[in-house]
Amino acid sequence: xxxxxxxxxxxxxxxxxxxxxxxxxxxxxxxxxxxxxxxxxxxxxxxxxxxxxxxxxxxxxxxxxxxxxxxxxxxxxxxxxxxxxxxxxxxxxxxxxxxxxxxxxxxxxxxxxxxxxxxxxxxxxxxxxxxxxxxxxxxxxxxxxxxxxxxxxxxxxxxxxxxxxxxxxxxxxxxxxxxxxxxxxxxxxxxxxxxxxxxxxxxxxxxxxxxxxxxxxxxxxxxxxxxxxxxxxxxxxxxxxxxxxxxxxxxxxxxxxxxxxxxxxxxxxxxxxxxxxxxxxxxxxxxxxxxxxxxxxxxxxxxxxxxxxxxxxxxxxxxxxxxx
Ligand SMILES: Cc1cc2nc3c(=O)[nH]c(=O)nc-3n(C[C@H](O)[C@H](O)[C@H](O)COP(=O)(O)O)c2cc1C
Numbered sequence: 001x002x003x004x005x006x007x008x009x010x011x012x013x014x015x016x017x018x019x020x021x022x023x024x025x026x027x028x029x030x031x032x033x034x035x036x037x038x039x040x041x042x043x044x045x046x047x048x049x050x051x052x053x054x055x056x057x058x059x060x061x062x063x064x065x066x067x068x069x070x071x072x073x074x075x076x077x078x079x080x081x082x083x084x085x086x087x088x089x090x091x092x093x094x095x096x097x098x099x100x101x102x103x104x105x106x107x108x109x110x111x112x113x114x115x116x117x118x119x120x121x122x123x124x125x126x127x128x129x130x131x132x133x134x135x136x137x138x139x140x141x142x143x144x145x146x147x148x149x150x151x152x153x154x155x156x157x158x159x160x161x162x163x164x165x166x167x168x169x170x171x172x173x174x175x176x177x178x179x180x181x182x183x184x185x186x187x188x189x190x191x192x193x194x195x196x197x198x199x200x201x202x203x204x205x206x207x208x209x210x211x212x213x214x215x216x217x218x219x220x221x222x223x224x225x226x227x228x229x230x231x232x233x234x235x236x237x238x239x240x241x242x243x244x245x246x247x248x249x250x251x252x253x254x255x256x257x258x259x260x261x262x263x264x265x266x267x268x269x270x271x272x273x274x275x276x277x278x279x280x281x282x283x284x285x286x287x288x289x290x291x292x293x294x295x296x297x298x299x300x301x302x303x304x305x306x307x308x309x310x311x312x313x314x315x316x317x318x319x320x321x322x323x324x
Contacts, residue, residue: 001030001057001083001084001126002028002242003030003158003198003200003219003220004028004215004219004220004221004241004242005026005028005029005030005211005220005221005222005223005234005237005241005242006029006030006031006032006059006160006200006220006221006222006223007019007022007029007030007031007032007222007223007224007227007228007234008032008202008222008223008224008227009032009033009034009035009059009061009086009088009130010034010224010225010228011034011035012034013034013228013278014031014032014033014034014228015033015034015278016033016050016051016052016055017261017265017274017275017278018228018278019031019033019051019052019055019058020052020054020055020258020261021231021254021258021275021278021279022227022231022234023054023055024249024254024257024258025231025232025234025235025237025248025249025254026234026235026237026238026248027238027244027246028237028238028241028242028244029227029234029237030057030058030059030083030084031055031057031058031059032058032059032060032061032086032222033051033058033059033060033061034061035061035062035063035088035091036048036049036060036061036062036063036073037062037063037064037099037101038062038063038064038066038069038070038072038073039064039069039099041062041073041076042069042072042073049076049077049080049082051080051082053081056081056083057083057084058082058083058084059082059083059084059085059086059128060077060082060084060085060086061086061087061088061130062074062077062085062086062087062088063088063091063096063099063101063102064087064099064101064115065099065100065101065105065108065111065112065115066115067111067114067115067117067118067119068118070087070115070118070119071118071119071121071122073085074119074122074123074127075122075123077123077125078122078123078124078125082125083125083126084125084126084127084128084158085119085123085125085126085127085128086127086128086129086130086160087112087115087116087119087127087128087129087130088101088102088130089102089103089105089106089112089129089130089131089132090102090103090130090131090132090162090166091103091173092104092135092166092167092168092171092173092176093173097168103131103132103135103166103168104135104168106131106132106134106135106138106143106147107135107138109146109147109150109151110150112129112147112150112151112154113150113151113153113154114154116129116151116154116155116156117154117155120154120155120156126157126158127155127156128156128158128159128160129151129156129158129159129160130159130160130161130162130202130222131147131148131159131160131161131162132161132162132164132165132166133161133162133163133164133165133183133186133187134165134166135165135166135167135168136165136166136167136168136169139165141186141189144186144190145190145193148190148194148197149194152194152197157196157197157198158197158198158200159190159197159198159199159200160199160200160201160202160220160222161186161187161190161199161200161201161202162202162203163182163183163184163186163187163201163202163203163204164176164177164180164181164182164183164203165180166180167179167180177203177225182203182204184201184203184214184217187199187201187217187218188201188217188218191217191218191219198219198220199218199219199220200218200219200220200221200222201214201218201220201221201222202221202222202223202224203224205221205222205223205226206226207226207233208233208236208237208240208241211223211240211241212240212241215241228278228281229281229284230281230284230285231278231279231281231282232251232254232281232282232283232284235248235249236248250323250324251282251283251286251321251324252314252322252323252324254282255279255282255310255311255313255314256311258275258279258310259307259308259310259311260307261275262275262276262306262307262309262310263306263307266306266307271300271301271305272300272301272305272306272307272309273296273300273301273305276296276300276309276310277296277300279296279310280292280293280296280297281293283317283321283324286321286324287317287318287320287321288316288317288318288321288322289321291316291317291318292313292314292316292317292321295312295313295316296309296313299312299313
């Protein structure tokens with residue numbers, strides 16, 4: 001599994017419908033689930049680990065800090081066929097801090113190391129960590145190297161670094177993705193100082209050109225918001241970042257492939273907009289982008305909306321967009 005390009009874990013966004021859709025655009029990108037807490041998996045009623053086979057390569061992101069619980073969930077994930085288990089050490093929300101996990105774990109490298117060890121003891125798939133470059137006033141390079149060094153000693157050799165720190169008090173999660181300054185050099189320096197580790201950078205990356213710049217310094221790039229809001233940016237991932245010679249599906253072909261998927265979802269009792277809400281940005285930058293977005297937003301939530309809504313939305317676009 002080459003982790004040159006990955007799509008970030010995003011709560012409410014990178015659910016299995018989005019991931020099925022994203023997989024039609026790039027064969028190679030490594031996809032992450034939304035963060036799933038160990039509590040939800042162990043005590044929840046739903047199946048929080050469900051995914052479509054087509055989604056591989058696929059990583060499960062876990063939220064938690066109890067080594068036994070994490071090990072239990074990692075084992076379930078491996079049995080279900082996930083390709084990787086990732087621990088969230090980046091989320092700054094109050095809810096997550098109350099549960100003593102997410103970004104606040106950066107202050108407890110020994111505990112993160114224990115969690116990694118417990119998970120690695122029970123699975124053969126990679127156990128990886130997604131972290132920030134610091135928290136609050138603890139934002140020196142030394143703080144980051146202590147964290148990475150301690151966790152790496154426990155056997156974690158794959159890290160994704162969101163290249164901004166998090167303020168644990170006073171900023172919302174959204175503000176914590178925008179206000180703290182990006183510092184890519186910190187991630188580059190980690191790669192230089194820990195050259196045996198596989199290091200991906202995350203945060204603020206908006207184009208494949210930018211990915212190529214980061215890849216001169218690092219092993220991988222993780223893209224979040226841009227891959228969601230402008231998903232067709234991923235159409236060049238396989239050829240440009242993985243050297244694939246195959247032609248990506250056109251936007252219209254992606255829509256056509258989503259129709260049977262949506263049919264199945266509706267036949268199982270789902271609603272059209274569970275799926276179509278992730279597709280609103282597909283035509284971004286094209287003539288008809290607004291029409292596409294509007295058609296789906298106005299119609300997909302109506303009772304009785306079926307899979308043909310996608311064909312109808314496509315047919316409502318100008319001819320050049322329909323062929324794009
Ligand atoms: C809606 C949303 C939900 C997110 N949920 C998670 C999450 O569950 N786990 C996580 O590690 N990061 C989460 N993030 C942070 C992203 O994974 C990523 O680190 C951040 O958006 C920065 O990357 P970007 O600038 O490419 O979007 C979320 C971000 C967004 C926008």
